Amino acid sequence: MSKNTFSIGGVHPHDNKISRECAITPLPIAPTVYIGMSQHIGAPSVPCVAVGDKVKVGQVIAEPGGFVGAFIHSSVSGTVKSIAPRADLAGRPSTHIEITVEGDEWADGIDTTDTLVTTIPEDPKAIIEKVKLGGVVGLGGATFPTHVKLSPPPGSKCERVIINGCECEPYLTSDFRTLLEKGEQVVVGAALLKKAMGDVPCTIAIEENKPEAIAHVREVIAKLGYSGIDVMVMKMMYPQGGEKQLIDAVMHRQVGSGALPISVGAVVQNVATALAVYDAVQKNKPIVDNSVTVTGECFPKQANLLVRVGTPLRYIVDYLGGVPEDAAKIISGGPMMGRAVANLDAATVKGTGALLFLTEKQTRRQRETNCIRCGKCADACPMGLEPFLLNKLSKAGDVEALEANAAQDCIECGCCLYSCPAHIPLLDNIRIGKGSVSGAIRARAAAAKAAAEAAKAAQTDKK
Amino acid sequence: MNKLLVSPSPHIHSKDSTRSLMMDVVIALLPAVICSFIFYGWREMVVMAVSVASCVLLEWAITKYMLKKPSTIGDLSAVITGMLLALNVPYTTPWWVIVIGSVVAVGVAKLTFGGIGQNIWNPALVGRVFLLVSFPTYMTTWGAPQGVVDAVSGPTPLGAIQEGLMQGATVQELTSAYSYQDLLFANLGGSAGEVCALALLAGFVYLCIRRVVKPWITLTIFATVAVTSLIFWGINPARFTDPVFNLLTGGLILGACFMATDYVTSPMSVKGGIVFGVGIGFLTMMIRYFGSYPEGVSFAILIMNSVVPLLNMWFKQKKFGRK
Numbered sequence: 109m110s111k112n113t114f115s116i117g118g119v120h121p122h123d124n125k126i127s128r129e130c131a132i133t134p135l136p137i138a139p140t141v142y143i144g145m146s147q148h149i150g151a152p153s154v155p156c157v158a159v160g161d162k163v164k165v166g167q168v169i170a171e172p173g174g175f176v177g178a179f180i181h182s183s184v185s186g187t188v189k190s191i192a193p194r195a196d197l198a199g200r201p202s203t204h205i206e207i208t209v210e211g212d213e214w215a216d217g218i219d220t221t222d223t224l225v226t227t228i229p230e231d232p233k234a235i236i237e238k239v240k241l242g243g244v245v246g247l248g249g250a251t252f253p254t255h256v257k258l259s260p261p262p263g264s265k266c267e268r269v270i271i272n273g274c275e276c277e278p279y280l281t282s283d284f285r286t287l288l289e290k291g292e293q294v295v296v297g298a299a300l301l302k303k304a305m306g307d308v309p310c311t312i313a314i315e316e317n318k319p320e321a322i323a324h325v326r327e328v329i330a331k332l333g334y335s336g337i338d339v340m341v342m343k344m345m346y347p348q349g350g351e352k353q354l355i356d357a358v359m360h361r362q363v364g365s366g367a368l369p370i371s372v373g374a375v376v377q378n379v380a381t382a383l384a385v386y387d388a389v390q391k392n393k394p395i396v397d398n399s400v401t402v403t404g405e406c407f408p409k410q411a412n413l414l415v416r417v418g419t420p421l422r423y424i425v426d427y428l429g430g431v432p433e434d435a436a437k438i439i440s441g442g443p444m445m446g447r448a449v450a451n452l453d454a455a456t457v458k459g460t461g462a463l464l465f466l467t468e469k470q471t472r473r474q475r476e477t478n479c480i481r482c483g484k485c486a487d488a489c490p491m492g493l494e495p496f497l498l499n500k501l502s503k504a505g506d507v508e509a510l511e512a513n514a515a516q517d518c519i520e521c522g523c524c525l526y527s528c529p530a531h532i533p534l535l536d537n538i539r540i541g542k543g544s545v546s547g548a549i550r551a552r553a554a555a556a557k558a559a560a561e562a563a564k565a566a567q568t569d570k571k
Numbered sequence: 572m573n574k575l576l577v578s579p580s581p582h583i584h585s586k587d588s589t590r591s592l593m594m595d596v597v598i599a600l601l602p603a604v605i606c607s608f609i610f611y612g613w614r615e616m617v618v619m620a621v622s623v624a625s626c627v628l629l630e631w632a633i634t635k636y637m638l639k640k641p642s643t644i645g646d647l648s649a650v651i652t653g654m655l656l657a658l659n660v661p662y663t664t665p666w667w668v669i670v671i672g673s674v675v676a677v678g679v680a681k682l683t684f685g686g687i688g689q690n691i692w693n694p695a696l697v698g699r700v701f702l703l704v705s706f707p708t709y710m711t712t713w714g715a716p717q718g719v720v721d722a723v724s725g726p727t728p729l730g731a732i733q734e735g736l737m738q739g740a741t742v743q744e745l746t747s748a749y750s751y752q753d754l755l756f757a758n759l760g761g762s763a764g765e766v767c768a769l770a771l772l773a774g775f776v777y778l779c780i781r782r783v784v785k786p787w788i789t790l791t792i793f794a795t796v797a798v799t800s801l802i803f804w805g806i807n808p809a810r811f812t813d814p815v816f817n818l819l820t821g822g823l824i825l826g827a828c829f830m831a832t833d834y835v836t837s838p839m840s841v842k843g844g845i846v847f848g849v850g851i852g853f854l855t856m857m858i859r860y861f862g863s864y865p866e867g868v869s870f871a872i873l874i875m876n877s878v879v880p881l882l883n884m885w886f887k888q889k890k891f892g893r894k
Contacts, residue, residue: 116888116889116891119585121583121585198577278583352891352892356891362891362892363892364892364893365890365892365893367892436575436576437575437576437577437578437582438575439580439582443580443581443582443583444580444581444582444583445580445581446580446582447580448575448576448577448578448579448580448582449575449577450575450577452575464582466582466583468576470583471576471582471583472576473578473584474584474588477589477643477646477687478589478643478685478686478687478688478689479688480589480592480648480687480688480834480835481688481834481835481839482592482834482839483785483834483839483840484587486839486840486888490891491890491891491892492888492889492890492891492893493890494839494887514890514893517890517891517892517893520580522580522581525581525584526581526583526584526585527585527587529587529588529589529591529592530588530589530688531584531588535579535580535581536579539579
């Protein structure tokens with residue numbers, strides 16, 4: 109049994125990988141897709157097509173809205189029907205481009221064949237540029253634009269690229285299937301990322317509940333003959349796939365509070381992201397589809413589907429037979445960090461990794477009772493925080509004490525709420541507290557800036 | 572289609588609940604309870620029944636009629652308090668003394684502070700100590716076991732030794748009456764919880780396997796008692812009892828395994844727990860050697876309970892990525 113894992117906290121939810129045998133199969137293209145402009149962290153993208161325009165698969169339809177931003181490509185061929193606000197999966201409106209599908213014609217220059225391209229370009233800058241043009245964002249959940257992550261600020265140096273194949277969330281199997289079925293592409297993607305960061309060593313981290321994937325990837329690395337890429341077998345532990353936790357597990361270095369992974373020399377990319385990098389760089393193929401695990405004990409058909417970006421969730425669910433009668437909650441993502449779907453008419457985004465159906469019994473929150481000070485929340489917290497204390501401080505509105513007790517370090521993994529025997533909504537309250545702390549930090553920064561400007565103005569007045 | 576539930580993550584929960592954790596403690600106490608029934612017979616059964624029933628009924632009545640809150644007896648913590656209280660008193664204790672003990676344990680020590688999780692001191696111990704200082708006659712008259720097993724009658728070993736020392740005997744003369752086997756497998760005068768070390772330890776091992784208790788607290792108590800008594804015994808074996816004797820007598824095993832590890836009244840961090848355990852072990856030995864009571868575990872735990880908030884403040888686990 110592997111002992112490689114992060115050093116603080118963590119929990120062991122049952123992994124429930126009931127869809128692990130389901131090969132990734134393409135979902136028929138929906139008649140209409142809705143491509144959101146806020147599919148990533150950072151500024152929303154700006155549409156560069158107009159209503160009535162004909163578009164092809166892989167054609168740019170929106171440009172980055174800022175430095176931290178990403179290109180968005182059409183995932184289908186057809187006609188732009190509207191560009192208007194539409195409710196996302198939480199029900200919040202954001203700009204979407206609606207495209208009526210006609211055929212499946214791909215933009216020029218995209219290699220749609222299955223031929224494996226293993227030659228790695230010499231110039232790191234060219235790799236990063238292609239990643240940017242391919243609209244690649246982190247597909248592990250955070251959807252941070254990948255080219256930004258690959259361009260560390262001056263003075264920082266990458267020492268290791270980590271490919272995150274932990275898939276520590278219960279139920280999810282799309283990364284596992286990707287490793288099994290597209291292991292070659294993922295390994296070439298890893299080699300590209302390694303090259304882009306200056307030929308540093310690369311570790312592909314896979315949890316030990318995926319032995320087939322571990323064996324396959326090892327075989328592929330040997331076959332392709334890339335040097336400096338290894339597989340690290342990880343102990344099963346949630347939230348191992350958390351960036352800070354994975355760096356700690358692989359490199360035994362802890363990223364400081366508020367710091368970026370690059371500050372300890374690490375760049376972490378998810379398995380699906382590595383595949384997207386391969387597609388973007390070797391095949392000129394931008395992100396137009398992604399693998400989505402559709403699963404849940406109450407869902408009759410488990411599946412891993414290759415879904416075009418912007419496909420309405422209802423279309424996916426209907427394809428597999430509709431929402432089961434006893435499903436009480438649909439989650440986009442895993443059960444620990446995924447988001448509850450409030451609106452089935454919402455469309456998938458690049459980062460959609462799973463649709464999970466849970467019954468009321470599986471997901472209903474229990475009535476909150478007194479804290480028994482068992483300390484299970486503190487034992488479980490992978491950031492070494494004291495959730496019971498942050499919970500109290502948040503309820504009391506003590507922002508100063510919240511900050512002193514590192515509320516802003518919380519990664520919202522949910523281990524505290526998961527393990528609390530008194531069913532106290534710890535994370536709910538901590539999120540509120542975290543919000544007030546960020547507000548206070550921003551207000552302080554703004555005040556400091558204003559004070560500095562006032563002092564400057566006073567200086568000029570004197571002159 | 573049915574309505575969709577929407578709530579923030581996480582969407583699943585571990586199987587643990589306050590009730591399931593308390594149920595584990597009840598299960599862990601069963602071997603000792605059964606042992607006590609075997610040794611002391613029906614009178615111990617009466618003590619146990621009165622104690623558990625009065626603790627549960629009191630909690631139900633107080634939450635319903637005085638606090639006007641939903642009843643908390645379902646979490647089983649009152650059952651544990653009742654069991655621990657029963658294991659801490661002689662089987663000869665009259666029923667009304669036990670009822671008074673549960674009023675103090677559940678009514679005063681637990682619910683006055685706001686119920687489970689809010690109390691500073693272990694309720695069962697507060698009840699026990701209240702009875703000890705209020706009804707010393709009942710609480711220190713240890714009748715001979717009268718169950719199915721033939722047994723030695725008399726005072727508790729610790730009580731006998733303190734008595735003997737005052738009359739000028741040496742520890743060697745006094746302890747020669749007890750073999751370690753007797754101490755480990757039972758059956759000398761004492762409260763039910765003092766008599767069968769093995770049954771208690773079996774329960775404790777169960778709690779460790781189920782990850783319900785913090786073993787480091789218990790282990791540091793044992794280690795501290797052993798080291799402290801080793802030093803004193805090494806200096807003057809005629810005046811001070813030896814480590815093995817101290818580990819196996821009195822309420823040490825019951826206290827260290829089941830009372831000091833109470834979630835509510837013990838520190839959360841490992842470091843805090845170790846300081847807590849060392850404090851209990853050392854105070855226990857000081858009371859046993861130099862105090863006027865023969866037995867010190869109850870007092871030692873209650874004293875250390877008082878400093879738990881401080882220990883929680885001083886000893887925190889290291890935060891990720893911070894100095």
